[in-house]
Structures are given as C-alpha cells and as structure tokens.
Amino acid sequence: MGAVAKKPYIMPPLSVYAEVAARLRVDNVSLRYRSPKGETFTALNRVSFEVPDRQFAVIVGPSGCGKSSLLYLTAGLNEPTEGYIYVGGQKVDGPGADRGMVFQGYTLFPWLTVRQNIEFGLKRRGLPQDEIRTIVEFYLGEVGLAKFAEHHPKQLSGGMMQRVAIARALANDPQILLMDEPFGALDSQTRLQMQQLLLQVWGNSKKTVVFVTHDIDEAILLADRIYVMGARPGRIKEVLDVQLERPRSLDVVMEPEFISMKRHILGLLHDDMAEVH
Ligand SMILES: Nc1ncnc2c1ncn2[C@@H]1O[C@H](COP(=O)(O)OP(=O)(O)OP(=O)(O)O)[C@@H](O)[C@H]1O
Numbered sequence: 369m370g371a372v373a374k375k376p377y378i379m380p381p382l383s384v385y386a387e388v389a390a391r392l393r394v395d396n397v398s399l400r401y402r403s404p405k406g407e408t409f410t411a412l413n414r415v416s417f418e419v420p421d422r423q424f425a426v427i428v429g430p431s432g433c434g435k436s437s438l439l440y441l442t443a444g445l446n447e448p449t450e451g452y453i454y455v456g457g458q459k460v461d462g463p464g465a466d467r468g469m470v471f472q473g474y475t476l477f478p479w480l481t482v483r484q485n486i487e488f489g490l491k492r493r494g495l496p497q498d499e500i501r502t503i504v505e506f507y508l509g510e511v512g513l514a515k516f517a518e519h520h521p522k523q524l525s526g527g528m529m530q531r532v533a534i535a536r537a538l539a540n541d542p543q544i545l546l547m548d549e550p551f552g553a554l555d556s557q558t559r560l561q562m563q564q565l566l567l568q569v570w571g572n573s574k575k576t577v578v579f580v581t582h583d584i585d586e587a588i589l590l591a592d593r594i595y596v597m598g599a600r601p602g603r604i605k606e607v608l609d610v611q612l613e614r615p616r617s618l619d620v621v622m623e624p625e626f627i628s629m630k631r632h633i634l635g636l637l638h639d640d641m642a643e644v645h
Contacts, residue, residue, distance in 0.1 A: 390418035390454075391544055391576040392425075392442065397451035399437055399602075411437045413601035414451070419544075419576055419593070426579045426591035430637055434602025435580040439548050442578065443467050456543045465489065468537030472549040474529045476521040482532050483508070483517040489540040507535035510569050527558040531565065538573055547579040551586070560618060563589055567616065584633050588626055589616055596633055598640040605636055 399412040412434045419425040427435050440446045442453055444463040453460040455467060476485050483504055490500045508514045511531035521529055530550055537545055551559045563586060570577055581587055587594050591610045598605040608629065612620055620626055 391421040391423070391456060392419040392578060393454040394418070394438070394442070395452045395454070397438075397441065397448045397453060399434065399441065399446070400449045410601040412441075412448075413603050415602070415604055416451075417595055417604055417607065419578060422574045422576055423592045424570060424577045424579065424590055425593050425595065426581060426587040427595045427597060428581055428584060428587040428633065429597030429602075429605075430599050430640055431582065432602075433597040433599035433640075435582075435597060436548055437602065439469075439546050439578065439580055442544075443469055443546055465493070465540055466543040468540055468542035468545045470530065470533045470537050470545070470547045470550045472552040474521065474526065474533070474553075476529055476532055476536075478521050481518050481520055482513055482524070485521070485532055486536045486539050488536065493540075503539050507539045510538075510572065511535045511565065525558070526554050527562055530554070530562060534566065534569060538569070538575065542575070544576045544578065547577060549580055549582075552581075559586075564618070566590065567614075571615065584630050584637075585621060587633070588612070588629055589618075589620060594633070596636050598636075605640065608633070 394415055394417050397412055397415045398410065400408045400410050402408050415434075415438065427438065429435055437446070441448055442455070442460060444460045444467070447461075458466075460467075477488065480488065486504045486507055487500050490503060495503075504517075505514070508517055511534055513528065513531055513535070516524065516528065521532070524532070533550070551562045554562060567590065579587075579590060588610055594608045594610060595604050596606045596608065597603065610629065612623065612625055
C-alpha cells in the first residue's frame with residue numbers, strides 16, 4: 369500500500385472544549401430503526417468525530433453505511449437513538465437555519481424564479497429588501513447564473529438547478545453546509561464542472577461543509593479531511609487528511625498522493641465488503 373496507508377490519520381480524543389473548537393461535533397451517536405414487526409436495525413453505531421471550522425469534510429462509504437442518516441441527524445430531520453450532535457456548540461434538536469442543505473434530488477420551488485428561490489429564506493427572516501437584493505445578486509454571480517435570475521427551474525439544466533440550490537443554501541449564511549450526493553444525478557462532465565464551481569464558491573465563502581458521496585475521486589478532489597465509513601453497522605473506519613495543495617484542478621487525479629490515497633480508500637471499502645460476504 370502507498371504512503372498514505374503507512375501513516376493513517378489518528379483521531380484525536382474529543383476535548384472538553386470541543387464544542388467551541390469544532391464547528392460540528394458528533395458525539396457517540398447511534399441510530400436504530402425499528403421495523404413494523406418490531407425488529408431493530410442498527411444504522412449507526414457509536415459514531416464520534418469532529419469537523420473543525422471552515423473545513424471541507426467529506427463522508428465516503430458503501431451504499432447503506434448510514435451516510436445520509438448521519439446528515440439527516442445533523443440537519444435535525446431525525447433524532448439519534450443515543451448520543452448528541454453539536455453545531456457551533458449548540459445541541460441539535462430540530463431543523464434550523466444555521467444548517468443549509470443541498471440534496472441530490474432537485475428541491476427548488478418550481479413555481480418560483482431562480483431569484484425568488486434564492487431569496488426565499490431571506491424574506492422569511494424579514495431582511496430589508498435592499499439587503500436581500502445585494503445578497504441575491506452576490507450569490508447569482510458566485511454560481512454564474514446572473515443571466516438566468518428570472519427563469520423558472522423547468523427552464524434550467526440539472527447542473528444549473530444544483531447551482532441555484534447551492535446559492536439558496538449559502539444566501540442564508542448557515543454555520544454549516546450539508547450536502548448529500550448533490551452531484552449524483554448529473555452527467556460526468558457537468559459533475560466535474562460542478563466540483564470546480566463548488567471549490568471556488570467554498571474558497572470564497574469559507575463555510576464548513578459536510579459532503580456525502582460514494583465517489584472516491586470526488587471525495588479526494590474536494591476534501592480537507594475524509595471520513596471513511598463502514599457498513600453493518602454504520603461506523604467511522606478511518607479519517608484521512610488530504611494534503612494536496614489548493615486550488616486543485618482536475619489534473620490532481622494524476623498526482624502520486626491522489627493515487628495512493630485512492631488505493632488506500634478502495635482497500636478500506638473492499639475490506640468492508642469482504643466483511644459482509
Ligand atoms: N426509515 C428507515 N427505516 C428503516 N431503515 C432505514 C431507514 N432509512 C434508512 N434505513 C437503513 O439504514 C441504513 C443506512 O441508510 P442510509 O440511507 O443512511 O445509507 P447511505 O450510506 O446514505 O446509503 P446510499 O449511499 O445508498 O444512499 C440502510 O441499510 C437503510 O436501508
């Protein structure tokens with residue numbers, strides 16, 4: 369195995385001050401689902417990790433390992449069976465504007481224009497009209513959609529819709545951006561463009577991002593730190609720091625460190641599949 373495998377990242381102990389230092393702290397979280405017949409299924413088992421402020425964290429793992437479940441818990445759309453999640457030191461106990469979400473499926477309001485979609489949350493918060501206009505213009509520019517502000521979602525491509533979703537989430541100035549396979553439904557060319565656009569927008573906003581994918585290339589290209597999950601039960605198997613220089617272009621996939629890291633993660637995922645069979 370390559371250089372990465374020889375020096376895996378060792379997870380530091382959760383510090384007493386972790387709520388302050390980490391933007392996201394997942395503390396001993398388990399999640400069990402109950403079937404209608406009363407059988408329980410452990411989707412997540414004692415998951416603990418932290419994401420420092422302004423980091424780009426990527427969660428990668430096989431299908432069914434609980435990636436989406438973890439993101440939904442962080443969004444407050446579901447509750448852990450055990451353990452706690454903290455965002456900016458505050459315990460998550462329901463959905464909140466401090467967490468922006470971008471999903472794989474297109475979640476724009478179809479009856480609203482691009483501009484109206486982006487300003488939706490800002491209006492609900494009662495911001496003054498001129499402030500809303502300034503924020504919306506800024507994010508339309510960030511995602512390259514200034515010319516499409518008055519279009520409706522059905523007039524846009526999948527990639528453009530996801531750009532609106534990113535702009536809408538960031539316009540609300542969340543503490544953390546949660547992204548669940550946001551480019552999973554896009555063709556490979558558009559996906560590569562969207563990865564570059566996201567890196568650029570993130571570089572400007574410097575938000576903390578938690579991004580779920582099962583695409584290893586996407587994970588390494590985007591991440592500061594990769595959390596590799598295993599399945600049955602869902603758990604964190606290893607945490608890897610990506611030290612590739614930024615800004616990262618598509619050529620990064622040919623760098624030895626990239627290839628070595630990819631091989632290592634593939635090995636972890638294969639081990640996991642071997643454990644299942
Ligand atoms: N509401 C539910 N009731 C029962 N089981 C569920 C429920 N939601 C998810 N699960 C199960 O929990 C496990 C984790 O699901 P989850 O969707 O979080 O995984 P994932 O890693 O995001 O998978 P994928 O990559 O395929 O989207 C899976 O085995 C799934 O079948």
